[in-house]
Amino acid sequence: MGKSNIVARTGNEAMAEAMRQINPDVVAAYPITPATEIVQIFASYVADGLVDTEFVPVESEHSAMSACIGSAAAGGRVMTGTSSQGLALMAEMVFIAAGLRLPIVMADVNRTISSPINIHCDHSDTMMIKDSGWIQIFSENAQEGYDNMIQAVRIAEKALVPVIVTTDGFIISHGMERIEILDDAEVKNFVGTYKPENYLLNFDRKITVGAIDLTDYYFEHKRQQIEAMKDSKSIISEVGAEFGKKYGRSYGLLDAYKLDDADIAIVALGSTAGTAKVCVDNMRSKGIKAGLLKPRVFRPFPKDEIADVLKNIKAIAVMDRSDSMNAAEGPLCLEIKAALYDKGVKNILLNYVYGLGGREIGLGDLEKVYNDLAEAVKGKAKDKINYLGVRE
């Protein structure tokens, strides 16, 4: 088993620590709450000479991703961090990074999108770019944020698909936790040396990056990108399994908690999954067969894998920490419904939009959801779409 140290770290500190150990060639970033500390701490590592990274303090998030794209195309291992409005401003370049198949890794601390203006957690920012072509990994706590950052480097470079690693704003980013930090040498060894096949600074093999691609070629290149996203599923699983073998914490596409014999289950992304695990244990102590499904990746969407683990659950509640403004289900619920449809599963499926703008979600809220599911199993009619914790 690889060496590690047990320390107390906030989510932001843990992600900055991962970046220090990864020691990327270039970090270009612009601060934004609640992700500020990640690049602020990392900038101090640069100033203190603890990393070899070229740190580019840019004038906006659009420039941050632009600089990342240029650096990655040049052949560097590149990272950045952002959140919310910053990600929105960056959005144009986020799509371009993915289209150019540049393996950039980005820490994204989930925060809602204005307006109304609000700096607190929900998943609106990450969901806004769900169709951009980035792999999206959600973290349940600071430990996962740290572990995911390290794995993301390997995943991105193998798949040639950029990766976003998210933590939940303030809940994880500013909450102090006990985490295991690997030895520097372990991380260095795990991420290895980046050897891009093609890069702009290779004068022995000249290339053009980002050439115009009109009606006759654009579709074929997009089709390649779609295939890369499909292929990334096995890469994510392999890297997660290798990480588990070396360091004792295994990762896959999803995390099924006490689902095997469950009658009722919640599906939740990020930190809420941690709260739900406690809730599951509480319900189980009362003799209720409750379970939890935490999709670790939202992109690629583990459609078949999710349908497989949910197919025997009598009633399912999908928790959405953002709304699609489609006058229907939230984004996670929509995709889970589609996954179940293709498997012919027609179990009870309820959607709970919750936690918008940092609205608290506690054990009591999730217990209410499990109780709703238990009642639904007994035949009581329930609303398909619910807004949990909003004042009526």
Added chain:
Amino acid sequence: MAAEKQEKPGWKKLTKCDLIIGGGTAKEFKTGGWRSKRPVLIPGKCINCLTCWMYCPDSAIIVKDGKVVGYNYDHCKGCGICWNECPVKGKAIEMVSEKEAKAKEKK
């Protein structure tokens, strides 16, 4: 053009990541067809200061032995920057309608 009739590769055979492998490939992408006006050198007026050569965004000014000898019409987009920048009084370059120029060529 004949090149357009060729079978284009499917996505599995296409170079990955929208990359073009090899240097100087812009030469093969002829952009002269976009032109509505073309620069024509007025013999005797050009002082060979090469200002046009410096400003041309498409490297389409042909220079031999330090002298402007003509234009690469395969790549000149007819932007007129050479004409605009030409410091010679009354200009040593004339922007001629592409249609008229082509009609003259046929004769």
